[in-house]
Amino acid sequence: LSGSEIIALLKDHPARTPEARIVRCMSERGAITAADLARATGLARSTISTALSELRSAKIVIEVAQSMEVRGAGRPTSVFSLNPRAGTCIGLHVGLSSLRLIVADVSHAVLHHDEIGLGLDYTPQAAMRKARTAITDAYRRSGLSPHSLLGIGVAVAGPVAPDGRIQRASIVPNWAGVNIRHVFASAFETAVFADNESNCSALAEMTWGAATDIDDFVYVKIDVGLGGAIVVQRRVVTGAAGAGGEFGHISIDPNGGLCRCGNRGCLELTAGFRTVLERMSHRQKRSVTVEDLVERAFGGDVDCVEAIAGIAEAAGRGLGIIGSILNPGVVVVGGFGATAGPLLFDRLNDSYERHTLLKRAQLAEAQRLRIVPARFTTDGSLMGAVALVLRGLGALQGGG
Numbered sequence: 256l257s258g259s260e261i262i263a264l265l266k267d268h269p270a271r272t273p274e275a276r277i278v279r280c281m282s283e284r285g286a287i288t289a290a291d292l293a294r295a296t297g298l299a300r301s302t303i304s305t306a307l308s309e310l311r312s313a314k315i316v317i318e319v320a321q322s323m324e325v326r327g328a329g330r331p332t333s334v335f336s337l338n339p340r341a342g343t344c345i346g347l348h349v350g351l352s353s354l355r356l357i358v359a360d361v362s363h364a365v366l367h368h369d370e371i372g373l374g375l376d377y378t379p380q381a382a383m384r385k386a387r388t389a390i391t392d393a394y395r396r397s398g399l400s401p402h403s404l405l406g407i408g409v410a411v412a413g414p415v416a417p418d419g420r421i422q423r424a425s426i427v428p429n430w431a432g433v434n435i436r437h438v439f440a441s442a443f444e445t446a447v448f449a450d451n452e453s454n455c456s457a458l459a460e461m462t463w464g465a466a467t468d469i470d471d472f473v474y475v476k477i478d479v480g481l482g483g484a485i486v487v488q489r490r491v492v493t494g495a496a497g498a499g500g501e502f503g504h505i506s507i508d509p510n511g512g513l514c515r516c517g518n519r520g521c522l523e524l525t526a527g528f529r530t531v532l533e534r535m536s537h538r539q540k541r542s543v544t545v546e547d548l549v550e551r552a553f554g555g556d557v558d559c560v561e562a563i564a565g566i567a568e569a570a571g572r573g574l575g576i577i578g579s580i581l582n583p584g585v586v587v588v589g590g591f592g593a594t595a596g597p598l599l600f601d602r603l604n605d606s607y608e609r610h611t612l613l614k615r616a617q618l619a620e621a622q623r624l625r626i627v628p629a630r631f632t633t634d635g636s637l638m639g640a641v642a643l644v645l646r647g648l649g650a651l652q653g654g655g
C-alpha cells in the first residue's frame with residue numbers, strides 16, 4: 256500500500272466522492288464514528304456506510320476501536336481512522352540552534368522523534384541537508400517505506416508569509432526572506448508546507464487537542480516568548496503577511512524596554528518568561544529554564560510563584576486587549592507555562608476579568624470566556640506541522 260491512493264483522495268477537490276470527503280474529514284479530525292462522519296460531511300448514513308466498506312477493503316481506513324460511549328440501545332459504536340500504514344508525514348520545527356523532527360502516520364501516532372543540533376546562525380541549506388540525512392535514517396530504522404511519505408510540514412519561530420517566505424523577526428535571523436517551501440521542496444520530492452509555530456500549535460489543538468469541537472478560538476503560547484494564533488471557523492487567520500496572532504508583539508508601552516523584535520514595550524517582555532529567566536539566570540549564575548522555574552514554584556519557592564503570577568497578570572491584560580478585538584469564547588493556553596496549572600490559570604482568569612469590558616456576572620454561562628489548557632505543551636508545533644500537511648494536501652487546489 257503506497258501513499259499515492261490516499262494523496263489522490265486528499266487532493267480530490269472539491270471532494271466529489273463520499274470516499275474523498277471521508278478521508279479528508281478523518282485527516283482533519285482523527286478517529287471518528289460513522290455518526291460523527293455523517294454530521295461532519297452532511298452525507299447520509301447509508302452513503303457513509305457504503306463508502307466506509309469500500310475504504311476498508313482498500314485498506315485506506317481501519318476500524319480502530321469501539322467507542323465507550325453508550326448510545327440509545329447501549330450498543331458499542333465503532334470508531335474508524337485512516338490506516339496508519341497508508342501514509343506518513345514529517346513535522347519539522349526550525350528553532351534557534353536546532354531542528355526537531357517527528358515522523359507521524361496518518362492516524363497521528365508519532366513513529367519517530369529526533370532533535371538535530373545545528374549551532375547558531377545555520378543556513379537553510381545546512382538545515383535541509385541535516386534534515387534529509389535524519390529523515391532517511393528515521394525511515395530506514397523504523398522500517399518505513401519512503402514511498403509512504405505524504406508531505407513535510409515546517410513550523411517556524413517567526414512569521415511566515417502565506418507563500419512560505421520567512422519574514423524578518425524570525426528567531427533565526429539569516430533565514431529572513433528565504434522561501435522555506437522552495438528550500439525543502441528542492442531536496443524532497445514531496446509536498447512541503449510551512450507556517451508559524453504558534454499557528455501550527457493551534458492547528459494541533461484543533462485537530463487532536465483541546466479544541467476539536469470548537470470552531471472559533473484564540474491560542475496563546477506562554478513560554479520563553481509569548482505566541483498566539485486566531486482561529487475563525489476552523490481556519491487559522493495568518494493575515495496578509497503572516498503576522499496575524501503575534502500577540503507577544505502588541506506594543507503596550509512605547510517607552511518600555513527593547514524587545515528582541517526591535518520595537519519597545521512589547522507584551523512579551525512582561526507576559527513571557529524570558530525577562531524573568533534572564534534575571535534569575537544572572538542571579539544564580541546558571542541557565543534557568545521555564546521547566547526549572549515551574550518545578551520550583553510547585554515546590555513552594557515564593558520568588559518563582561510570584562514570577563508566574565506576574566506573567567499571568569500581564570498575559571491576562573493582553574487577553575483583555577484581544578478580548579476587546581475578538582471577544583473569543585475560548586482561549587487555549589499552551590507553551591510550558593501552561594504546566595504551572597492553577598499557579599498560572601487562577602491569576603490569568605482574575606486579570607482577564609479585571610481588564611475586560613464584559614464581566615462574568617453580566618453574561619450567560621455560554622457567553623463567558625473559558626480559558627483552558629492546551630493538550631500539547633511541548634510538541635504542539637511539531638504535531639501541528641503534521642496537521643498542516645494533512646490539511647494542506649486536502650486544500651492544495653484552493654480550499655476545502
Ligand SMILES: [Zn+2]
Pocket residue numbers: 503504514515516517518521523
Ligand atoms: Zn516585540
